[in-house]
Amino acid sequence: MKTTTKNATPLDAAAELENGSSLLKQPRAVWAVFFAGIISFMGIGLVDPILPAIASKLDATPSEVTLLFTSYNAVMALAMIITGAVSSRIGIKKTLLSGIVVIALFSALGGASGDVWTLVGLRGGWGLGNALFVATALTAIVSLSSGGPAKAVILYEAAVGLGISVGPLVGGWLGAISWRGPFFGVAVLMVIAFFAIVFLMPSDGKKANPSVAPVKKTSILDPFRALKHRSLLIFGLGAALYNFGFFTLLAYTPFVLGLDEHGLGYVFLGWGLLLAFTSVVMAPRLSNKFGTIASMCVMLILFALTLFAMGIWTSNQSLIIVCVILAGAFLGNNNTLITTAVMNAAPVERSTASAAYSFLRFLGGAIAPFTAGKLAEVYNPHVPFIFSGVFVILSVILIVWNYEHVKHVNEVEGH
Structure with missing residues (x-):
């Protein structure tokens, strides 16, 4: 039986790896998208090490600077x-190229900006480009891959990591020279x-993987219709709640660590490496x-406990560093x-399920950074971590409370 894009998951891909099949024998077009994917996903943590520097150079408060994450995630959620x-209307290649152009344009304008509010707005434009690219990159890799959809999924996950x-x-390294x-x-x-994809990626319709079904035209209402499935809604809301913790860690922790750009870069490199390893292997x-x-x-509970520890011992720099890196494994x-779970939650197209889920989870990621900064300003540096840890626990309660509606994802054949 042929594997379709809709059913392929990272867990399927891991099974293929265990069977000894190679991921490296791919067309050049796949590696072009893979490279662009790495650059695109860099945008999530790229500004982490330079948040304190931006606050200092642009005379902004921590809560104002955390809006760089808020605008980025809010626009991504809507997009x-x-x-x-x-x-589904202009084609995968044109959508990828459009996203790349938007990212390049708004990141360059961001580097030339002179005040924090202009930078916040331009970061939102970066989020639009990222949404166009990220939402299409997986489909592109699967369509172009010569080794089957499941193997292509793990290439996508590797690019993310x-x-x-x-x-x-x-x-951290570029930020040490200038925050720009x-x-x-x-x-x-x-x-x-951009040029790699222009010259290496074939026109839409020329696919190396014949098992992938043609892209169907979809409506902007399809993701909202998909949320009528309670299981998908539960996972989306759960992700929105746990993203309070995820983006509090990313956007607020640099202000309590007391490290320079290089130091912050290395700490979050450790966080990212553990995140990448566990997402693919563990x-x-x-x-x-x-x-x-x-x-x-269990992973969510461990992450919440990590946030509570950071909230209690916020002034202990060594413990905060260990907690940040350790959190990468749980995340x-x-x-x-x-x-x-989302891909197996409801009987809808993979792309539609992903859009619905991403809409909800990035809304959580939009609210959390600014909330964390404000809580620290109004109360004290401990409160943001405690507050976000409570939200992560609420995500566990939501999933457990609705277990009867989501348990079927454990039983889906092909995990």
Whole structure:
């Protein structure tokens, strides 16, 4: 039986790896998208090491600077609703190139900006470009891959992990020269990625993987219709709640660590490497042995406990560093587990389910950073971590409370 894009998951891909099949024998077009994907996902953690520097140079408060994450995630959340409709009409290649152009343009303008509010707005434009690219990259890799959809999924997950882990390191090194450096750096790398895809990626309709069904035209209402399925709604709301913790960690922790750009870059590099490793290697094994839902809830509880520890011992720099890096393992596992659950949650197209889920989870990621900054300003540095830890616990309660509606993801054949 042929594997379709809709049914392929990171867990399927791990099974193929265990069977000894190679991921490296891919067309050049796949590697072009892979490279662009790394640069695109760098945007999530790229600004982490330079947040204190931006606050200092642009005379902004921590809560104002955290809006760089808020605008980025808010625009991504809204744009996820339209990406399916756009790519199904203008084609995968044009959608990828459009996203790259938007990212390059707004990151370059961000590097040239002179005040924090202009930078916040331009970061939102970056989020639009990222939504167009990210929502289409998986489909592109699967369509172009010569080794089957499941194997292509793990290439996508590898690009995600490398981008998230390398982003803070690049941000730290370029940010040590100037806070503007990471913005200009991404713009240059995206220009390279643009030409790589132009020359290496075939026109839409020429696919190396014949098992992938043609892209169907979708409506912007399809993701909202998909949320009528309670299981998908539960996972989306759960992700929105746990993203309070995820983006509090990313956007607020740099202000309490007291490190320079290089130091912050190395700390979040460790975080990203653990996230990448666990998302690809550990999560499939946990799911196979204990089940997706149980593994997910344990990872969320461990992440919440980490946030509580950070909230209690906020002034202990060494402990905060260890907690940040350790949190990468819990987040990496959970990201793969919940993505796998979403793909099997409801009888809708994979792209539609992903758009609906991403809309909700990025809304959580939009609210959390600014909330964390404000709580620290109004109360004290401990409160944001405690507050976000409570939200992560609420995500566990939501999933457990609705277990009867989501347990079927443990039973889906092909995990």
